[in-house]
Amino acid sequence: MNRQQNRKNEKQNKLLSAFYDYIGEYHIDNICADMESRKDAIDSTEVPQSLDAWFEQYVRGIRRKEFRRRFAGKVKIFSSRAAVVLVVLLFSFVTLSLSVDAIRTQIFNLLSTDFQKYSSVRIEDGQTSNVKIEWEYYYFPTYVPEGFYIETVKGTGSVKTIWFVNGSNEHIVFAQAPNGVDFNLDIEDGTKKEVVIKDRKAVFVEKDKKNFLIWNNEEYSFSLISTMDEEILQFIAESLEKK
Amino acid sequence: MLLFGIVIDDEVTRNKIEEIYRVYRNLLFYTAYCILKDYHEAEDVVHTAIIKLCSHIDKIDDIECNKTKAFLVIIVRNIAINVYNKKRRLTDIHMEKLVDLNDNYINPEEYMLKIENAEWVARKLAQINSEYADILVLRYTYQFSIEEIAYLLNTTEGNVRVKLHRARKALHDIMKGEYYEQTAE
Numbered sequence: 148m149n150r151q152q153n154r155k156n157e158k159q160n161k162l163l164s165a166f167y168d169y170i171g172e173y174h175i176d177n178i179c180a181d182m183e184s185r186k187d188a189i190d191s192t193e194v195p196q197s198l199d200a201w202f203e204q205y206v207r208g209i210r211r212k213e214f215r216r217r218f219a220g221k222v223k224i225f226s227s228r229a230a231v232v233l234v235v236l237l238f239s240f241v242t243l244s245l246s247v248d249a250i251r252t253q254i255f256n257l258l259s260t261d262f263q264k265y266s267s268v269r270i271e272d273g274q275t276s277n278v279k280i281e282w283e284y285y286y287f288p289t290y291v292p293e294g295f296y297i298e299t300v301k302g303t304g305s306v307k308t309i310w311f312v313n314g315s316n317e318h319i320v321f322a323q324a325p326n327g328v329d330f331n332l333d334i335e336d337g338t339k340k341e342v343v344i345k346d347r348k349a350v351f352v353e354k355d356k357k358n359f360l361i362w363n364n365e366e367y368s369f370s371l372i373s374t375m376d377e378e379i380l381q382f383i384a385e386s387l388e389k390k
Numbered sequence: 391m392l393l394f395g396i397v398i399d400d401e402v403t404r405n406k407i408e409e410i411y412r413v414y415r416n417l418l419f420y421t422a423y424c425i426l427k428d429y430h431e432a433e434d435v436v437h438t439a440i441i442k443l444c445s446h447i448d449k450i451d452d453i454e455c456n457k458t459k460a461f462l463v464i465i466v467r468n469i470a471i472n473v474y475n476k477k478r479r480l481t482d483i484h485m486e487k488l489v490d491l492n493d494n495y496i497n498p499e500e501y502m503l504k505i506e507n508a509e510w511v512a513r514k515l516a517q518i519n520s521e522y523a524d525i526l527v528l529r530y531t532y533q534f535s536i537e538e539i540a541y542l543l544n545t546t547e548g549n550v551r552v553k554l555h556r557a558r559k560a561l562h563d564i565m566k567g568e569y570y571e572q573t574a575e
Contacts, residue, residue, distance in 0.1 A: 164530055169505065170561065171531030173512035174523045175460040182417065182463060192420040198433050202411055202440065209407070209444065 280390075282307060286323050286367060290386035292379055295319060304328075319373040319383070326368055334359050342377075344384045351377055360384055407444060409453050410462070417459070418466050425470040426477075435473055439466045442542050449532070461532060464524040468543040471521060514564050515557070522557035529554055 182189065244251050278297045280287070285307055294313040301308045305328045311319040337354030349362030360371040360380040369387070371380045418439060422432035442465060443450075450458050516523040528534045528542070536554070540547040 166505070167526055167530035167558075167561070169508050170512045170515065171523075171527035173509045174516060174527050175457055175531065176509070177513055177516060178460040178463050179456040182459065185420075189416050189420045192416045192423070194415050194419045195429060195433055198415070198419065198436060201433075201437060202415075205437075205440065206408060 280309070282390075285390050286369065286387045287390050288321060288383045288386045289388050290383060291319065292375060317374055319371065319375060319380075321383070322370045322372075323367050326363055326366060328368065332359060332361070332370060332372070342381060344381065349384070351380070353377075406447055406450070406453070407440070410443070410450070410458075411440065413453060414459070414462050418462060421463050421466045422470045425467065425474055431473060431477075432470070435466060435470045438469050438544060442469075442544070446538070446542065457532075460527070464527060465542055468521060468524055468545075472543065472545055511561070511564055515561055518560050518564075519556075521553055522560050525550065525553045526557045526561070 278300055280297075280300050282300075282302065287309070291311055292313070294315075295311040295317075296313070298310040298312040298318075300310070306322055306324040308320060308322040311321070334352040334354055337352040337359070340351045340353075342349045342351045342360075344360075344362040345364065347362060347364065349360060352359040352361070356374060358371075358373055358375065358377060358380055360369075360377075362369055362384060369384065371383060373380060415436075418436045419432055422435040422439075423429070426432050426435065439462070443462070450461070452458060512523065515526070525539065525543075528539045529536075534542065536547050536550050540550045543550070
């Protein structure tokens with residue numbers, strides 16, 4: 148019974164709403180007719196200039212506000228899309244690194260190599276030493292490990308030798324001679340290994356806790372002797388410049 | 391490209407407001423001034439009406455139709471009446487017990503029999519109190535919620551409810567033939 152009464156009320160409400168809407172439409176027509184009858188008075192009304200000025204300012208304010216809001220919205224959408232792309236790229240990169248052995252090794256090498264020691268050892272000629280090199284034509288390494296400076300230079304015949312030393316009395320001996328001149332290096336019974344310096348074959352020898360690196364270019368042969376690591380010697384060798 | 395899109399979107403909204411102001415600025419000011427008889431107060435009322443209107447600009451499709459025109463008049467008129475009442479220290483409508491008009495008060499089917507007199511009924515209701523007719527139109531013809539009407543007319547939801555109740559009651563009285571010769575406030 149109650150449900151039936153509710154349904155009846157619902158139907159009556161719909162009917163009433165439609166009726167109110169209908170009356171409302173006539174009210175709108177009446178307002179418009181009323182305003183139409185006052186058209187002359189309305190058209191001759193002087194609207195204050197201050198109202199126009201206020202409106203212009205208000206519209207400018209809306210434009211700025213809307214512009215900021217929409218710009219922020221679009222930036223938000225753009226940044227979320229960019230984030231998705233980045234995540235996809237990162238995911239692909241991780242998958243590739245984990246699945247391809249060669250890439251994994253390269254990344255490992257990249258991460259495990261300490262570039263700091265190479266980048267921090269640049270020295271200028273005579274920066275840490277009073278020794279002057281008076282040869283006219285020679286090769287000189289632009290990189291030596293931090294703390295090393297020229298201790299001595301010596302020219303014997305065609306062989307030119309530069310001794311570098313650091314505060315811990317560690318030495319690096321760099322020798323150079325035109326191709327065809329013999330180097331006397333005691334590397335017998337040492338462990339030999341072939342390496343590459345500037346796209347040319349070179350020999351690295353380890354003997355009695357000393358490391359030797361021997362290589363040449365089109366005109367000169369070179370040798371480095373030190374207790375420093377192979378990598379450091381290779382890096383010094385790669386940095387040679389003609390003076 | 392991003393900036394270009396924003397400018398286009400913004401211009402559509404801005405142009406609509408500017409167009410409404412260009413077409414109806416005289417009407418808006420005239421309506422407010424007729425009630426308040428004060429340039430500054432009328433100007434303030436138009437400011438308020440435009441600000442309120444901007445938040446419902448999406449509900450206006452055709453700028454130069456009668457429905458838009460009447461809507462603007464209703465908004466400005468009612469805000470102006472509120473200002474007028476406040477100025478004269480008239481308190482808002484006191485809350486009263488809202489009688490359920492649907493509860494055997496009058497049979498709605500009877501309304502349909504008198505529907506050919508709708509124009510006269512609308513005019514009579516506006517004569518009794520234009521605010522009643524206005525609020526009825528906002529609720530049932532423009533389909534605004536009580537909350538939206540309160541915002542548009544710069545009044546409280548309670549006030550809107552009471553006026554709506556009174557409007558319906560006045561309409562019932564008219565339909566029953568009990569209309570009274572009362573001029574609008």
